[in-house]
Amino acid sequence: MHIVFEKTWEATLSDQQKQAFIYQYETKRTVHEEFTATPILIKRKRNGGIVATVFLQNNRDELLSIREATVCVVNERGETAAEETFSLSLDIPPFAATPWSFVFLPTCVDSTEEPTDGWKVTVK
Structure with a gap:
């Protein structure tokens, strides 16, 4: 698995x-x-929003094209802290990871907690 940066x-x-x-990617546990x-990093913005930077990993043998994704940030108790649907144009090659x-x-954030290392991100 290798890192591929989106053109921007x-x-x-x-x-x-x-x-x-x-x-940082090399230090992460491989997921199959x-x-x-x-x-990678989840942080709260001054305006109350949240920024979640992640490695999107395509562990398949074909190109993964993501055009719309519902993304959830979940705290360590399994509660949804933020959820939003994003439109994007992202192609991840086979067996590659892309930081994003x-x-x-702020209107999509349901928590006032500060993010911790125990928070997770799911993409549907």
Whole structure:
């Protein structure tokens, strides 16, 4: 499995930032499901929204095209902290991972808690 940066990320991230993502990915536990979203960083924005940066992992032998996704941030108790549907144009090659950030509007956040390392992200 290797990292593939979406073209906007490829163009805007420095080599050092890319290497940091690659290093972080290498330290993550490998998941063998067909598709996973592994959190990198979940943080609250000043306006009350949440940003969830994840590795979207395509563990299949065919291209994965994501055009719309309902994304949930779940706290360590299994309660939904944020949920929103996003439109995107993302293609992840077979057996590759792509870092991606989902920015939740404050109106889509149902929690006032600060995110912790125990929070998870699901993509439907």
